[in-house]
Amino acid sequence: MASQDLMTEGDNNLMTPSVGSLGHPEFCRRPCIFFAAGSCNNYISCGYCHCEHEKRVTHLDRRNRELLHSMAAPDRLELLLPLLEQRLESKGLREVAGELLQTLQEALQELRATSEQDRPEDSKEPAPKSQSSRVKSGVRKLPCISILGWAVRASPVYLSGLPGDSADDEDGLGGDQALKSPFSRATDQRVTDALNQLRAGMSTAILTDDVLRIMI
DSSP, X not given: OHHHXXXXXXXHHHHOOOGGGTTTTTTSOOBOHHHHTTOOTTGGGOSSBOSOOSXXXXXXXXXHHHHXXXXXXXXXXXXXXXXXXXXXXXXXXXXXXXXXXXXXXXXXXHHHHHHHHHOOTTOOOOOOHHHHHHHHHHHTTSOHHHHHHHHHHSSSOOOOSSTTOOOOOSSSSSHHHHHXXXXXXXXXXXXXXXXXXXXXXXXXXXXXXXXXXXXX
């Protein structure tokens, strides 16, 4: 009987969605290594994804990461926003992500207006066309959440206030400085709210009342 109970507990663990699974596969967090090994003690509160991923998460190479870090925030967002739209379109998510894209377009306009007023003489120049093409080639292979992270915060992590969205600087280039939003607080909150709403809307099949309570 004890063995049967243990098996049931293990089966439940393997079926437990997590907060980090919201938006799977394009807007979830990285796969949970403990869940993949058979047991995650954080269960639904885990900030990483408990859903199956077909392949390893793609990352940008160091040269592309350095280039994105070197770009001014408006230039980076302007370069990557169309790539995010293309990725969403290819995954059939363009319509459900409409509010997020609209919010990002408005944020870009805000950044442009601010940067033109405050632009110093020694400000960063736009990346050469050849370098931009190289970045685009690498970014097209990334999931939507990574493109969003690089576009907004020059980081593979997008902080949306959910468990697991910590400033884990994977590339060692940006640190906390790179994770700071270039937007006003109000605009940044609108982007975050739009992302979390999108994640929840995509995750109807795996949401439970417990997961919803954690989100709220």
